[in-house]
Amino acid sequence: xxxxxxxxxxxxxxxxxxxxxxRLRGQTVAGxxxxxxxxxxxxxxxxxxAAARLLAERVVVPPGATVIQMxxxxxxxxxxxxxxRGASRVILTDRSAVGVEAARRTxxxxxxxNAEVVAGHGSAPLDPTLRADVVAIRIPTEKLALLQLxxxxxxMLRVGGQCAIAGATNEGVKSATTLMKALFGNATVLGTDxxxxxxxxxxxxxxxxxxxxxxxxxxxxxxxRTLDVELRGMPMQLFSRPGVFSWEHVDEGTAILADVMEVQxxxxxxxxxxGSGALGLLAAQRSGTGRVTLLDVDSxxxxxxxxxxxTSGLGNCRALISDVALAVFDERFDRVxxxxxxxxxxxxxxxxxxxxxxDAWRVLKPGGTLQLVANRTLPYEKIVYETFxxxxxxxxxxxxxxxxxxx
Numbered sequence: 342x343x344x345x346x347x348x349x350x351x352x353x354x355x356x357x358x359x360x361x362x363x364r365l366r367g368q369t370v371a372g373x374x375x376x377x378x379x380x381x382x383x384x385x386x387x388x389x390x391a392a393a394r395l396l397a398e399r400v401v402v403p404p405g406a407t408v409i410q411m412x413x414x415x416x417x418x419x420x421x422x423x424x425x426r427g428a429s430r431v432i433l434t435d436r437s438a439v440g441v442e443a444a445r446r447t448x449x450x451x452x453x454x455n456a457e458v459v460a461g462h463g464s465a466p467l468d469p470t471l472r473a474d475v476v477a478i479r480i481p482t483e484k485l486a487l488l489q490l491x492x493x494x495x496x497m498l499r500v501g502g503q504c505a506i507a508g509a510t511n512e513g514v515k516s517a518t519t520l521m522k523a524l525f526g527n528a529t530v531l532g533t534d535x536x537x538x539x540x541x542x543x544x545x546x547x548x549x550x551x552x553x554x555x556x557x558x559x560x561x562x563x564x565x566r567t568l569d570v571e572l573r574g575m576p577m578q579l580f581s582r583p584g585v586f587s588w589e590h591v592d593e594g595t596a597i598l599a600d601v602m603e604v605q606x607x608x609x610x611x612x613x614x615x616g617s618g619a620l621g622l623l624a625a626q627r628s629g630t631g632r633v634t635l636l637d638v639d640s641x642x643x644x645x646x647x648x649x650x651x652t653s654g655l656g657n658c659r660a661l662i663s664d665v666a667l668a669v670f671d672e673r674f675d676r677v678x679x680x681x682x683x684x685x686x687x688x689x690x691x692x693x694x695x696x697x698x699x700d701a702w703r704v705l706k707p708g709g710t711l712q713l714v715a716n717r718t719l720p721y722e723k724i725v726y727e728t729f730x731x732x733x734x735x736x737x738x739x740x741x742x743x744x745x746x747x748x
C-alpha cells in the first residue's frame with residue numbers, strides 16, 4: 342500500500358499540526374525530578390494539572406505496597422509511587438488510548454521497572470484476585486463512571502488499604518467525596534490547590550458502609566445498556582456503558598448526520614469517534630460490500646461498538662481503539678463520518694476536533710468526502726476549508742450543522 346500523502350502546506354498553524362507529537366515534561370515532586378509524557382487530548386496537557394500533582398504529592402504509599410492508579414493520565418502518581426515512595430508493584434489503567442500511551446511513555450522515560458500499564462476502565466482488565474494497598478483515581482466527570490471506579494477500588498483494596506481521589510471542583514470532586522464517604526464510611530481532605538482537591542478514605546471493613554451505593558447494575562463491567570433505535574429507516578440495537586458519549590440515548594447530532602450521510606454501495610467508510618457504533622452500523626448497512634471501520638479513543642466505547650457490531654450480524658465492519666485516526670493511517674476511505682468531541686475533561690479543547698479534520702484528509706482517497714456534525718457555535722469552517730480547499734454546509738439547523746468537504 343502506498344504511503345500516506347503529506348499534509349498540504351495550507352493546513353492550519355503549528356499547534357494543530359503537532360497533535361500526534363509527544364513531549365516530555367519535567368515535574369519535581371518531593372525534590373525528585375520526574376519526566377511525564379504529554380500531548381493534546383490528554384487531561385492537563387501542556388499545563389499544570391493540580392489534581393494529578395495533589396495525588397503525587399499528598400498520598401502516602403507504604404514501602405513495599407501494591408499500588409493501582411485508575412484513570413492514570415500521564416502516570417505522574419504511578420512514577421512517584423514506584424520511584425519515590427518505595428512501592429513494590431504499580432499498576433496503571435486508563436480507558437483512553439491517549440492516557441495509556443502517555444503512562445507507558447512516562448514509565449519508559451523514568452526507567453521504571455516495577456510498573457505496568459494496562460488499557461481498560463478501572464479494574465476491568467485486571468486479575469479479579471489482585472489486592473492493593475493503595476488505589477488512586479484521577480476522577481472522570483461522568484458520575485456513574487466515577488462510581489464504578491470507586492466500587493472497583495473498594496473491591497480491590499485490602500482491609501486497612503486506602504483509596505485516594507483527586508479532581509477539580511468543576512469536575513465534581515465534592516460530589517465524588519460524598520460518594521466515597523458513603524462507600525467507605527470516611528473521607529479526609531489531603532490538600533487543595535488551584536480549585537482542585539485530593540481526598541482519602543480508609544477501607545475499614547470488608548463490606549461497604551452503605552451497600553445501596555453499589556446497587557446500580559452498570560457497576561458490573563459486563564452489564565451493557567441496550568438501546569433499540571431506528572436511524573434512516575434502519576432498526577438497530579446498540580450497546581452502551583457509563584462514560585461513553587451519549588450512553589443513554591442517540592444524541593441529536595448523530596441522528597442528524599445519519600439523515601444526511603452520503604454513503605453509497607461499495608464505499609469504504611471510516612466512523613471517526615464512533616461511540617456505541619450507531620453511524621458505523623448504518624454506514625455498513627448502506628455500503629454493503631465496502632469496508633467500514635469504527636474508531637474511538639475510549640476502550641469502553643470500542644467494547645460497546647464491538648458488541649453492537651456482533652449483534653447486528655453485519656460482517657463488513659470492525660471497531661478499533663485509536664487516537665483520532667492513528668490506527669488506520671496506512672488505509673484509505675471513500676467517506677469519513679465524524680461527530681468529534683470538543684471537551685477534554687471539563688475544558689473545551691478544539692485541538693482534538695481540528696485533528697479529526699486533518700486526519701480525515703490524510704486517510705481519504707482522492708475524491709473522498711468528510712461529513713462532520715457539530716454544534717452550530719463551534720468554529721470548524723476555517724480549518725475544514727484550509728485543509729480541503731472546499732466546504733459545503735449540508736445541514737444548517739437551530740442547534741447543529743453538518744459540514745462536508747471533498748479531498
